[in-house]
Amino acid sequence: xxxxxxxxxxxxxxxxxxxxxxxxxxxxxxxxxxxxxxxxxxxxxxxxxxxxxxxxxxxxxxxxxxxxxxxxxxxxxxxxxxxxxxxxxxxxxxxxxxxxxxxxxxxxxxxxxxxxxxxxxxxxxxxxxxxxxxxxxxxxxxxxxxxxxxxxxxxxxxxxxxxxxxxxxxxxxxxxxxxxxxxxxxxxxxxxxxxxxxxxxxxxxxxxxxxxxxxxxxxxxxxxxxxxxxxxxxxxxxxxxxxxxxxxxxxxxxxxxxxxxxxxxxxxxxxxxxxxxxxxxxxxxxxxxxxxxxxxxxxxxxxxxxxxxxxxxxxxxxxxxxxxxxxxxxxxxxxxxxxxxxxxxxxxxxxxxxxxxxxxxxxxxxxxxxxxxxxxxxxxxxxxxxxxxxxxxxxxxxxxxxxxxxxxxxxxxxxxxxxxxxxxxxxxxxxxxxxxxxxxxxxxxxxxxxxxxxxxxxxxxxxxxxxxxxxxxxxxxxxxxxxxxxxxxxxxxxxxxxxxxxxxxxxxxxxxxxxxxxxxxxxxxxxxxxxxxxxxxxxxxxx
Numbered sequence: 001x002x003x004x005x006x007x008x009x010x011x012x013x014x015x016x017x018x019x020x021x022x023x024x025x026x027x028x029x030x031x032x033x034x035x036x037x038x039x040x041x042x043x044x045x046x047x048x049x050x051x052x053x054x055x056x057x058x059x060x061x062x063x064x065x066x067x068x069x070x071x072x073x074x075x076x077x078x079x080x081x082x083x084x085x086x087x088x089x090x091x092x093x094x095x096x097x098x099x100x101x102x103x104x105x106x107x108x109x110x111x112x113x114x115x116x117x118x119x120x121x122x123x124x125x126x127x128x129x130x131x132x133x134x135x136x137x138x139x140x141x142x143x144x145x146x147x148x149x150x151x152x153x154x155x156x157x158x159x160x161x162x163x164x165x166x167x168x169x170x171x172x173x174x175x176x177x178x179x180x181x182x183x184x185x186x187x188x189x190x191x192x193x194x195x196x197x198x199x200x201x202x203x204x205x206x207x208x209x210x211x212x213x214x215x216x217x218x219x220x221x222x223x224x225x226x227x228x229x230x231x232x233x234x235x236x237x238x239x240x241x242x243x244x245x246x247x248x249x250x251x252x253x254x255x256x257x258x259x260x261x262x263x264x265x266x267x268x269x270x271x272x273x274x275x276x277x278x279x280x281x282x283x284x285x286x287x288x289x290x291x292x293x294x295x296x297x298x299x300x301x302x303x304x305x306x307x308x309x310x311x312x313x314x315x316x317x318x319x320x321x322x323x324x325x326x327x328x329x330x331x332x333x334x335x336x337x338x339x340x341x342x343x344x345x346x347x348x349x350x351x352x353x354x355x356x357x358x359x360x361x362x363x364x365x366x367x368x369x370x371x372x373x374x375x376x377x378x379x380x381x382x383x384x385x386x387x388x389x390x391x392x393x394x395x396x397x398x399x400x401x402x403x404x405x406x407x408x409x410x411x412x413x414x415x416x417x418x419x420x421x422x423x424x425x426x427x428x429x430x431x432x433x434x435x436x437x438x439x440x441x442x443x444x445x446x447x448x449x450x451x452x453x454x455x456x457x458x459x460x461x462x463x464x465x466x467x468x469x470x471x472x473x474x475x476x477x478x479x480x481x482x483x484x485x486x487x488x489x490x491x492x493x494x495x496x497x498x499x500x501x502x503x504x505x506x507x508x509x510x511x512x513x514x515x516x517x518x519x520x521x522x523x524x525x526x527x528x529x530x531x532x533x534x535x536x537x538x539x540x541x542x543x
Contacts (some may be wrong), residue, residue: 031129041379044211051204053175055409061343062194064332068480071128077454081447082131086138088443089245094143100232104219107147114140115205122198123422177350184343247279252451305425308525310441317445317516322511333481349404356412368529377414378519393501453507461503
């Protein structure tokens with residue numbers, strides 16, 4: 001469950017306030033949309049917000065069935081990480097695109113990229129195609145995150161913006177919470193199947209595209225439209241983003257292959273690790289050489305709050321993504337539930353997280369201090385993850401509902417703090433960069449978590465199944481999380497289910513370790529209070 005779109009909204013509110021000084025000083029009230037054009041634009045951006053929120057969580061309950069259809073239990077990690085890798089790596093680049101090119105056509109182009117990626121996923125006939133489609137969709141998502149707020153700053157009057165961003169927040173929250181349930185209902189429908197989880201993006205996106213096309217008849221010029229084509233490409237830092245994607249892919253391949261597909265000493269695993277080190281070195285060299293256009297401005301990490309905030313976000317998001325992806329696997333593989341029911345059973349986690357995020361934003365706006373929420377939220381999340389170790393194969397609903405509520409509340413209490421902290425300590429000119437870095441590490445945490453969790457899960461499952469007579473562990477993995485019951489003798493089924501439960505407990509140890517690491521990191525956060533003069537610059541987070 002990703003809060004990327006929520007955090008992106010906060011970044012974009014800062015960007016809008018920078019633009020306000022220009023637009024308001026020129027008294028261009030006439031350029032803003034009113035009446036029906038305002039309504040159509042609102043519907044377009046709300047549709048995009050709902051689509052992105054849904055895409056973050058809808059796949060969680062569909063993955064077990066996908067692994068059975070494609071015999072791809074080993075690829076669970078890639079279904080999430082491929083989307084996050086491209087989104088993370090291209091987030092700064094896509095943000096710059098709007099300063100160079102026509103806002104309307106840039107948004108439409110990136111929306112079409114997202115739709116293309118969704119269509120590729122929907123028609124995929126194998127796991128590799130699905131992973132590629134997710135990566136393409138991630139490129140579009142990276143651009144849509146910032147594009148909505150840029151359009152808002154150009155087209156909606158200042159007095160309406162707070163209300164409008166609140167509407168986006170509500171729609172995003174609804175999409176995030178209902179995503180697992182919608183995904184489960186769609187996956188269980190024999191006519192729709194899990195593929196409609198991707199097809200659904202096409203009509204929603206088409207509505208947004210048509211409304212943007214119709215409403216923005218005369219879009220404002222880009223801020224840096226006058227630069228030469230060569231200078232625009234230079235400032236986008238496409239080589240840096242490409243090398244970063246390559247480095248992260250090498251790392252994830254090594255993490256997923258090592259000890260499962262190949263030995264850690266195998267040339268392919270070692271080659272990926274070496275490739276990661278070399279590409280990372282090249283990337284860092286490029287960032288240091290030209291810091292004016294770099295993808296990651298390394299100098300900003302000299303600020304202690306920025307360094308701690310990004311590290312905390314990496315660990316806390318890794319913990320939550322692990323939980324979100326593997327609880328549906330528990331329900332469908334161990335409990336034998338349907339995809340729809342697994343979505344219903346995940347609601348305690350989603351709802352408690354949303355409520356806690358709202359409560360956190362309200363409390364911070366009242367008391368001004370934000371650091372204590374790191375010290376409260378992270379240990380509560382860790383307690384919840386620790387309680388997961390008590391969940392047995394036959395655990396009653398009361399147990400896992402309570403445990404989900406605890407971990408969801410812990411996550412919600414602290415997830416908004418890093419993005420607020422960097423806005424407090426940085427100069428106004430550096431705030432957008434600092435916030436993008438927090439988002440960057442949020443995506444990185446999710447991508448790494450899915451890969452590491454997959455390795456832990458598959459390794460433990462195969463090791464336990466080796467001790468079960470009459471069971472082919474490789475056949476169980478090939479069958480997937482839903483259909484493994486069909487290849488197991490009835491007298492061995494309970495033992496295999498126990499093996500799945502044991503493997504899942506190892507995964508939840510990872511979630512616990514990440515939550516503890518986040519808590520340890522937060523101890524170094526600077527004790528600061530939100531100054532009163534920044535209350536308008538630092539929006540509250542309301543899930």
